[in-house]
Amino acid sequence: MKVITIGNEKGGVGKTTTATTIAAGLAHKGHRVLMIDADAQGHATRALGLNKQPALYNWLVRSANYQEVLQAVPVERYGGPEGATNFYLVASNVETRNIANSISDAYAVADVLTPLESLFDYVVIDTSPTPSLLHGAIYLATDYMIYPTLCEYWSFDGLAESLSRRQQVQHMHKVVTAGIIPYRVRLQTLEHSENLARLREQFQELVWEPIPESIVWAEATAYHVPVFVYAPDHAAVDSVWSMVARVEALPEVARES
Ligand SMILES: Nc1ncnc2c1ncn2[C@@H]1O[C@H](COP(=O)(O)OP(=O)(O)OP(=O)(O)O)[C@@H](O)[C@H]1O
Numbered sequence: 212m213k214v215i216t217i218g219n220e221k222g223g224v225g226k227t228t229t230a231t232t233i234a235a236g237l238a239h240k241g242h243r244v245l246m247i248d249a250d251a252q253g254h255a256t257r258a259l260g261l262n263k264q265p266a267l268y269n270w271l272v273r274s275a276n277y278q279e280v281l282q283a284v285p286v287e288r289y290g291g292p293e294g295a296t297n298f299y300l301v302a303s304n305v306e307t308r309n310i311a312n313s314i315s316d317a318y319a320v321a322d323v324l325t326p327l328e329s330l331f332d333y334v335v336i337d338t339s340p341t342p343s344l345l346h347g348a349i350y351l352a353t354d355y356m357i358y359p360t361l362c363e364y365w366s367f368d369g370l371a372e373s374l375s376r377r378q379q380v381q382h383m384h385k386v387v388t389a390g391i392i393p394y395r396v397r398l399q400t401l402e403h404s405e406n407l408a409r410l411r412e413q414f415q416e417l418v419w420e421p422i423p424e425s426i427v428w429a430e431a432t433a434y435h436v437p438v439f440v441y442a443p444d445h446a447a448v449d450s451v452w453s454m455v456a457r458v459e460a461l462p463e464v465a466r467e468s
């Protein structure tokens with residue numbers, strides 16, 4: 212089981228889009244996937260067409276069993292094989308905001324994931340832009356981080372903040388940065404092409420293929436399905452499969468227990 216967390220302390224940079232698209236893409240390919248919505252906005256929950264509810268709160272704070280909090284994502288939401296139930300969600304709602312004040316154990320997230328080790332191939336966690344103790348507990352359960360960013364000044368600032376905060380817990384648990392994904396890129400603009408060059412200079416091969424700005428992403432969000440279900444023939448779908456292939460190529464991490 213690989214735990215992949217999507218983060219960036221800047222809002223609106225493509226975290227939820229990345230998290231739900233990668234999770235649904237992995238499930239589409241037949242992997243057993245658990246999506247955890249760790250943002251009180253519940254956008255990942257809604258993006259998959261499910262209702263906001265305090266599932267993550269109940270799991271972490273009220274010690275509910277995983278059987279009570281995991282919800283199967285209907286197969287038509289991710290175009291999986293007929294009859295498949297290989298994609299589950301732990302939903303979120305406003306209660307998620309109270310989790311940070313209610314858990315005292317830094318390993319709370321790691322602990323609830325332990326019994327799921329043999330049940331899932333991937334856990335994908337969507338996070339909120341506002342740092343909290345919940346983020347800390349998520350890092351301690353994470354193998355790989357993926358950072359979506361816009362090719363804009365303040366987004367790079369959010370990225371720098373996220374990376375340096377993570378550095379602070381690196382001594383407790385090693386997390387590998389799997390990639391940085393430039394979102395909503397308009398390469399025909401000087402600002403975006405210069406910023407992309409800066410990003411590549413600083414982070415080199417960690418920078419994945421940029422995702423061009425396209426209305427199809429927002430439309431898919433509005434229809435509560437991943438872009439490859441909404442518009443299977445659109446060029447954006449190539450970006451999805453290259454992201455998913457990168458995630459599949461990440462090596463399994465030996466977990467210390
Ligand atoms: N390549 C793209 N082109 C155009 N719009 C996009 C693209 N990628 C994402 N979007 C849209 O941008 C908006 C913000 O994306 P998203 O919700 O994924 O960001 P976020 O980082 O999760 O935001 P928050 O910090 O609020 O959680 C969404 O409406 C999404 O549909």
Ligand SMILES: [Mg+2]
Pocket residue numbers: 226227228250254338339
């Ligand atoms: Mg989001």
